Amino acid sequence: MPSGLGHTPGLRPALSPAVQSLALATIPLSKTEVEYPAIQAMHAASSVTNREEVTAWRGSRPQMVAPQPSGRLFPLHPQAEDQLPQIPIEEVILRRGSTRHFAQQPISFVQLSTLLDRATRGMDADFRGPKGPPLTDLYLIVHAVEELPSGAYVWRNDQPALELLQEGNFRRAAGYLGLGQELPADASVNIFFLADLRPILERWGNRGYRAAQLEAGLMGGKLYLAAYAQGLGATGLTFFDHDVTACFSPQAEGKSVMFLVAVGRSAKQGER
Numbered sequence: 418m419p420s421g422l423g424h425t426p427g428l429r430p431a432l433s434p435a436v437q438s439l440a441l442a443t444i445p446l447s448k449t450e451v452e453y454p455a456i457q458a459m460h461a462a463s464s465v466t467n468r469e470e471v472t473a474w475r476g477s478r479p480q481m482v483a484p485q486p487s488g489r490l491f492p493l494h495p496q497a498e499d500q501l502p503q504i505p506i507e508e509v510i511l512r513r514g515s516t517r518h519f520a521q522q523p524i525s526f527v528q529l530s531t532l533l534d535r536a537t538r539g540m541d542a543d544f545r546g547p548k549g550p551p552l553t554d555l556y557l558i559v560h561a562v563e564e565l566p567s568g569a570y571v572w573r574n575d576q577p578a579l580e581l582l583q584e585g586n587f588r589r590a591a592g593y594l595g596l597g598q599e600l601p602a603d604a605s606v607n608i609f610f611l612a613d614l615r616p617i618l619e620r621w622g623n624r625g626y627r628a629a630q631l632e633a634g635l636m637g638g639k640l641y642l643a644a645y646a647q648g649l650g651a652t653g654l655t656f657f658d659h660d661v662t663a664c665f666s667p668q669a670e671g672k673s674v675m676f677l678v679a680v681g682r683s684a685k686q687g688e689r
Contacts, residue, residue, distance in 0.1 A: 513642060
């Protein structure tokens with residue numbers, strides 16, 4: 418049986434022939450091009466340009482210790498393996514979209530637990546292992562989840578459980594945090610991804626911000642798929658960065674917002 422790629426003993430394979438430029442004609446993406454120098458500068462400042470930088474990137478991850486819980490804990494109750502929807506992933510991907518209107522109706526705690534359980538199972542990347550703790554923390558504003566008081570929560574990766582930070586009706590606050598839109602106010606739950614960038618940047622430099630963004634984006638994508646697999650709706654949203662951090666402080670003090678996903682039951686316009 419042949420060895421894996423890169424581990425074949427003996428003779429090396431012949432070098433591949435030189436690849437000539439195709440120089441294919443391309444169609445402009447838009448009639449006019451708008452350049453954003455700050456984005457280009459950020460991309461350059463967070464790139465690795467030589468072997469030494471790549472070597473320094475790999476290795477140990479930053480030490481990130483979560484504070485001890487001080488609020489009421491709600492252990493997750495995800496669906497068992499034999500109870501999960503038996504829908505092919507291809508069908509879920511085709512079904513997945515961005516919900517434009519949410520009905521102010523509850524989802525079950527089992528559904529929310531399944532969302533969090535499936536979205537936070539880790540990933541195999543060069544900045545973290547599949548079983549290591551995440552770089553980002555999940556903070557939730559719960560409006561309508563059965564068996565769960567409305568309020569602000571933080572997800573405890575080490576439990577796993579949701580810790581209640583403050584009980585109350587935060588629909589109006591959630592709408593404001595999501596740039597004044599109705600979607601986060603009408604959803605059943607809003608899931609914010611926040612990261613403490615201080616140890617991340619200290620360990621990895623500017624490129625650490627990319628890692629935190631990538632991790633949040635991948636977990637957000639898993640939330641999307643898990644929502645649509647369970648017959649729910651979801652949408653990613655923008656937000657007022659500093660106000661989101663203030664909303665969940667003092668627990669989230671010093672953290673930066675990476676991503677926001679609103680989840681709930683989809684509704685046609687006029688049925689909210």
